[in-house]
Amino acid sequence: MNDRHIDVVIEPTRDHYEDIQLFTARGSWIKLALLLVVLVSLPLLLPGYRVFTLNYMAVFVIVGLGMNVLVGYTGQVSLGHAGFLAIGAYTMVLLMTRLAVPFPIALVMAGCVSAFFGFLLGLPALRLAGPYLAIATLGFGLAVTQIIGHSALFGGHMGLVVPDAMVGPFPLSGDVSKYYVIVGITFVLALGVRNLSVTRVGRAFRAIRDSEIAAATMGVDVAYYKTLSFAVSAALTGVAGGLLALMTGFISPGVFTFTLSLMFLAMVVFGGLSSITGAVLGSIVMGYLNLEMDAFQELPVLGPALEGFSARFMSTVGLPNFGWVVTGMLIVFTILLEPRGLYGLWIRALDTMKYSKSADAELSRSGSGAD
Numbered sequence: 001m002n003d004r005h006i007d008v009v010i011e012p013t014r015d016h017y018e019d020i021q022l023f024t025a026r027g028s029w030i031k032l033a034l035l036l037v038v039l040v041s042l043p044l045l046l047p048g049y050r051v052f053t054l055n056y057m058a059v060f061v062i063v064g065l066g067m068n069v070l071v072g073y074t075g076q077v078s079l080g081h082a083g084f085l086a087i088g089a090y091t092m093v094l095l096m097t098r099l100a101v102p103f104p105i106a107l108v109m110a111g112c113v114s115a116f117f118g119f120l121l122g123l124p125a126l127r128l129a130g131p132y133l134a135i136a137t138l139g140f141g142l143a144v145t146q147i148i149g150h151s152a153l154f155g156g157h158m159g160l161v162v163p164d165a166m167v168g169p170f171p172l173s174g175d176v177s178k179y180y181v182i183v184g185i186t187f188v189l190a191l192g193v194r195n196l197s198v199t200r201v202g203r204a205f206r207a208i209r210d211s212e213i214a215a216a217t218m219g220v221d222v223a224y225y226k227t228l229s230f231a232v233s234a235a236l237t238g239v240a241g242g243l244l245a246l247m248t249g250f251i252s253p254g255v256f257t258f259t260l261s262l263m264f265l266a267m268v269v270f271g272g273l274s275s276i277t278g279a280v281l282g283s284i285v286m287g288y289l290n291l292e293m294d295a296f297q298e299l300p301v302l303g304p305a306l307e308g309f310s311a312r313f314m315s316t317v318g319l320p321n322f323g324w325v326v327t328g329m330l331i332v333f334t335i336l337l338e339p340r341g342l343y344g345l346w347i348r349a350l351d352t353m354k355y356s357k358s359a360d361a362e363l364s365r366s367g368s369g370a371d
Contacts, residue, residue: 043180057283058243059244059247061284063236063264064271071268072273074226076129077130078133078134079135082145082258085238087241092245107242116231118230121136125227144256155252181243263290270285270341273341
């Protein structure tokens with residue numbers, strides 16, 4: 001049996017722009033084209049209520065990208081992002097109803113206003129860290145919902161109806177038309193966050209996450225970049241809030257709860273910190289669970305079994321919270337199996353496929369040599 005030795009040659013990078021290119025091979029362009037074909041075709045193949053689910057998950061993806069910038073890249077913790085979501089949603093609706101601002105401009109302004117409040121919230125982050133920062137952001141989120149709920153300008157607890165939106169001459173009257181707008185914006189923002197991660201700003205974020213003292217020693221303006229990360233994260237979340245209002249057609253302060261902020265933080269940890277792929281995967285799964293697990297009673301076997309168990313031994317009052325139990329268990333088991341979350345599982349699956357293909361190729365070459 002002959003021993004085979006394979007030399008692997010790694011060519012050095014000749015240009016800085018080779019590191020930041022979005023697509024470096026033909027295969028990447030093919031994957032992008034396939035992804036675009038799938039995204040365009042989905043609303044034409046799925047029923048209407050599933051298109052609404054896709055819109056909801058896309059909104060969660062935008063929030064996940066913003067949380068990944070703050071938590072994954074910069075290493076700061078926030079428990080108040082539901083407040084930024086509310087600011088974006090109410091800003092867009094008020095601009096459209098009170099000032100007759102067109103939807104595209106109102107959506108951009110929603111992101112800008114949320115970014116301003118994110119900058120203000122980032123100022124305490126210059127002196128706070130860890131649980132102290134988490135409590136400060138938690139207080140911000142709770143304060144936003146309380147102000148909105150007790151102000152006539154924001155409709156109080158009754159909420160606001162979202163006016164009809166248009167993109168140019170095209171009205172956004174159905175889930176399918178809203179899908180192309182929401183998913184298109186999500187796709188563009190995902191590319192933007194990816195490009196941000198490889199720029200000087202992204203490298204400064206990661207340097208602060210690893211060590212603020214070392215980053216300051218190397219000339220990074222820690223105060224500037226920490227507040228900037230809050231502003232960028234809040235801007236993305238504000239845009240998501242505006243799209244959430246567009247999708248649902250109605251907003252109220254009861255939507256933007258502390259539990260939602262917890263879910264936003266959990267989904268980036270669940271998907272994989274400091275990874276755009278992980279943020280997208282975690283947001284999709286958590287968004288689907290948040291929307292669909294309330295109807296678990298309709299499942300063929302599990303639903304009636306749980307209802308019967310609760311009626312006999314406990315109470316059916318808290319039965320709708322079973323979805324949160326499933327979500328929590330899913331997060332715990334995933335993190336125990338893979339600390340890098342869904343992104344780590346995704347990498348393992350790709351490595352397994354590559355190893356399987358290389359092993360098959362090696363076996364075929366060995367067989368040819370034996371013949």
